[in-house]
Amino acid sequence: MNIGIFSTHNLWPIHFETDLELLQKNLDIKNNVFFYHCDRSITNCELIWHLALQYKVTINQQRKGTCFYCQEKQKMGFSLIDGTFVLQSLISDDQKKTQYTIDPNAFESETTIKNLVIDNSYKIGWSMMSTLISLVRNPFLLPANYKRELSDLYQDCCRIYYSTKQYIQENGLEKIYLFNGRLSYTNAIMSAAKSLNTDFYAHDRGSDLTKYLLFKNHTMHSIENVTERILETWDSERDEEKKKRLGSQFFHDRENNIMGSWYSFLDKQDKDLLPANWNNEIQNIGFFTSSEDEFVSISDEWNLTLFKSQSEGIKFVSDIISNLPNIHLYIRIHPNVEGMSNDYKSLLLKLSDHNNTTLINYDSPVSSYALLKKCNKIITFGSTVGIEAVFWGKPSILLGKSLYYNLKGAIIPKTQDELVNLLTRSIDDFPDAGDALKYGYFMKTYGVEFQYYKPVDIMSGNFKGINLAEPKESYKISLIEKISNHIVDLINLDYYFKIKKKIRTTLLKILDT
Numbered sequence: 001m002n003i004g005i006f007s008t009h010n011l012w013p014i015h016f017e018t019d020l021e022l023l024q025k026n027l028d029i030k031n032n033v034f035f036y037h038c039d040r041s042i043t044n045c046e047l048i049w050h051l052a053l054q055y056k057v058t059i060n061q062q063r064k065g066t067c068f069y070c071q072e073k074q075k076m077g078f079s080l081i082d083g084t085f086v087l088q089s090l091i092s093d094d095q096k097k098t099q100y101t102i103d104p105n106a107f108e109s110e111t112t113i114k115n116l117v118i119d120n121s122y123k124i125g126w127s128m129m130s131t132l133i134s135l136v137r138n139p140f141l142l143p144a145n146y147k148r149e150l151s152d153l154y155q156d157c158c159r160i161y162y163s164t165k166q167y168i169q170e171n172g173l174e175k176i177y178l179f180n181g182r183l184s185y186t187n188a189i190m191s192a193a194k195s196l197n198t199d200f201y202a203h204d205r206g207s208d209l210t211k212y213l214l215f216k217n218h219t220m221h222s223i224e225n226v227t228e229r230i231l232e233t234w235d236s237e238r239d240e241e242k243k244k245r246l247g248s249q250f251f252h253d254r255e256n257n258i259m260g261s262w263y264s265f266l267d268k269q270d271k272d273l274l275p276a277n278w279n280n281e282i283q284n285i286g287f288f289t290s291s292e293d294e295f296v297s298i299s300d301e302w303n304l305t306l307f308k309s310q311s312e313g314i315k316f317v318s319d320i321i322s323n324l325p326n327i328h329l330y331i332r333i334h335p336n337v338e339g340m341s342n343d344y345k346s347l348l349l350k351l352s353d354h355n356n357t358t359l360i361n362y363d364s365p366v367s368s369y370a371l372l373k374k375c376n377k378i379i380t381f382g383s384t385v386g387i388e389a390v391f392w393g394k395p396s397i398l399l400g401k402s403l404y405y406n407l408k409g410a411i412i413p414k415t416q417d418e419l420v421n422l423l424t425r426s427i428d429d430f431p432d433a434g435d436a437l438k439y440g441y442f443m444k445t446y447g448v449e450f451q452y453y454k455p456v457d458i459m460s461g462n463f464k465g466i467n468l469a470e471p472k473e474s475y476k477i478s479l480i481e482k483i484s485n486h487i488v489d490l491i492n493l494d495y496y497f498k499i500k501k502k503i504r505t506t507l508l509k510i511l512d513t
Contacts, residue, residue, distance in 0.1 A: 004167060004176035006090065006189045007037045010070050011047045015179050017453045017463045018203050018212045020077050022177050024452055027083035034086045034171050036163075037074055040067050041091045044152035046183060050135050059149070073468050080464045092166050095159040107143050107150045116154075121195045123299075124157050127187035130298060134183070138341035139309070153184055160185045164192035175199040181219035182298055190219070206447020208260045209455035214448050220403075221298050227406040230442040243441050250440030251391045254384070255369045260443070262458065265335035270365045274374060275330060275358055282326040285423070286375035287314060288368070288385040289348070290400065291336035302401045306416055310381040313399045314351045316416065317379060320423055322354035327423075329357045332371060334383065337362040377427060386410050391436040395427040407435035 003026045010016040019035075026033045038045070044059065047070070052062040078087070089096075106112055106125075116125030131153065132146060133139050143150065167173065181190040181202040193200040204213040204220055218225035237243050253259070257266045278284070289310060307313035314331060321329045333348055351359065360366050372378060372385060373392060380386035381400035389396035390409035397419070398410035405412070411427070413419040455461035460469050 001031045001174050002172045003031045003033045004171065004173040005033060005035045006164065006176060006178045006186075007035065007074075008090065008186055008189075009047060009179050009183075010038070010073055011066070013459045013469070014205060014212070014453075014455075014461065015203075016073065016077060017461060017468060019177070019179070020081065020463055021212065021450055021453050022203070023085060024081055024083070027081070027085060032086075034088060034167065034173065036088050036090045036167060038070070039089045040071070041089055041096055042156050042160075042185070044149055044156055046131055046135065046153075046185075049149060053135055076466065077463065077468055080466060086171075088167070090163065091156075091159045092163040094166070095163045098159060098162075100155055100158045102151065102154055106154075107147045110143060113143055113150070118158060118161055118191075119195060122157075122161050122188060122191035124154065124161070124184075124188070126299065127182070127184045128153055128157065130182050130187070131184040136341060137339055138344045140344065140347070141341070157185050157188045161188035161192050164189045165196060168193065168196050168198050173198060175201065177201045177203060180204055182221050205262065207443060207445055208447070209458065209461070211447030211449055213446060221302075223301055223401060223403060223405050226403050229446070230407065230438055233442045233445065234438040237441070244437060246444045247437035247439075247441035248391075250444040251388055251436070253444075254388065266368065268335070268363060268365060269367045271367050272370055273365055273367050274370050275360060275366055277328075277358060278374070279328065280374075282328055283377075284375045285317075285321065285327065285329050285377045285379065286371050287317060287329060287331045287379045288372075288383045289314070289332065289334045289337070290381045290383045291334045291340065304400055306399055306413065306419065310400065311347055311351065313381060314348075317419075317423065318351060318354055318357045320420055322356060324356075324424060327356060329354075330360060330371060330375065331357065332360045332366075332368055333362040333364075335362045377422075380410075387436050387439050391433045391440065393433065395422075397422055404435070404439050407439055409433065409435045 005019055005023055005026075007016060007019040010019075023033055023035055045063075045066075048059055048062050048066050051066060052059045055062065102116075106116055110129060113125040113129050114123075116123075116128075118124045128150060129143070132143065132150065133141065136146075164176075168176070176189070176193050176198060178186055178189045178193075178200060179202070180186045181200075190200055190202065199217060201217075202213075202215050202219045206212045213220060215225070215229070220226065234243060257264050259265075307316065318329055318331070321327050331351060337345060337348065345362075349359065349361070351357075360371070368385070372389060372394065375394065377395045377397060378385065378389035379397045379399060380389075380402075382398070382402035382405075384402075386396050386398050386402060387404040387407070387409060396410045398405065398412050399419070402410075404410065409432075411422060413422055453461055453463045454465075456467075460467060462468075
């Protein structure tokens with residue numbers, strides 16, 4: 001079988017290592033593998049742009065060192081692979097010379113960008129906005145401020161889209177692998193595969209550090225498809241006690257600051273601390289916000305219905321509750337907001353201007369779980385807290401989209417009047433936690449076990465014993481091992497082991513010069 005692996009985000013922890021894992025596994029079963037990588041041909045690399053924003057330098061200033069580091073990491077990774085594969089540029093030679101025309105007004109607003117479609121199938125504008133919002137960490141940014149970067153990114157996306165189609169056809173690729181599928185040129189690769197009815201597999205982090213996610217013909221951001229996976233995973237396991245145990249464990253783990261394959265946001269919180277003005281004698285409602293930058297520009301499936309934005313929804317709820325006696329609203333700002341833009345954070349801080357509304361900032365030591373368990377009702381815009389509330393027996397009102405949107409448990413008001421009714425009356429007939437357990441079981445178990453990659457922590461690990469995050473030193477060690485091992489074929493085996501230490505020392509001296 002002819003397989004294509006499209007490698008894009010080599011410096012983001014674990015993703016290049018997953019590409020190598022897939023490469024080696026496919027070679028092990030004698031597939032013909034074509035590996036497509038960046039050979040410095042991407043004009044506006046998302047990795048470089050991200051670092052440039054982080055360090056407040058220009059993309060060109062960031063490019064030289066980052067490109068060198070990335071190329072060295074790739075060389076090191078390829079040197080560890082056993083078997084023969086075809087290595088090609090992510091952008092074909094023909095596409096490297098191609099310049100695509102674009103309306104100069106295309107990047108004026110989110111609307112004009114999202115109207116951009118390539119080849120009647122690739123929603124290039126949506127994917128570019130997804131990248132821009134994720135990098136800038138502000139869902140309400142002005143695209144016109146990033147015209148130059150978006151213009152370069154547009155060229156990259158077009159070139160990668162058409163290169164992918166070219167490679168699928170020329171090399172007879174029967175299935176391809178790619179990272180994520182949400183961001184700009186990963187979405188280009190996915191869209192090219194869809195346009196040619198070629199199976200694609202999107203990979204990302206798994207349920208814990210020992211696994212990687214692998215979904216066929218959809219991404220982790222497809223509400224409909226992920227819902228199907230959740231239900232299928234539950235139904236396929238016949239051990240009822242195991243399902244309930246692991247499903248419950250997911251929620252208990254989160255309460256105890258065990259977060260699987262991603263960062264914990266509870267380290268700065270006092271486990272039992274409630275707000276200073278807490279009053280058990282009144283009705284308390286908790287509004288747990290989401291860091292909405294990741295989900296604001298994916299597809300129409302994620303469009304909001306009741307409100308244009310989370311901020312608008314918070315203000316509406318706060319205004320309604322301000323006129324109700326014996327009710328207090330606590331707005332818990334998601335800790336991940338700390339890394340978002342100052343403009344976005346300032347916007348959220350303005351939402352607590354009523355006497356019976358308290359805003360708990362992202363860096364507050366107040367415990368999210370103490371608040372969750374003490375509140376009478378929980379409101380979210382898609383935060384995992386919404387399904388956690390269902391598990392803990394709390395009425396959970398969901399105002400946005402989420403991966404548990406189609407599962408039973410959260411109450412989803414269809415109109416603003418229905419929402420007002422939910423806020424003002426006692427809720428005694430909310431659904432049970434059955435689907436919450438299904439969600440928890442899936443989130444506790446999904447993914448494929450790594451065979452060649454071994455994690456050290458969330459940011460690093462070893463592929464075949466080598467830490468690819470340290471290209472120079474690890475590549476040197478890898479090269480020494482390969483050369484030393486090949487000497488076995490040339491001299492007596494027993495004699496080799498006697499002088500191996502001397503060989504390694506000599507090679508180290510040579511490589512250091």
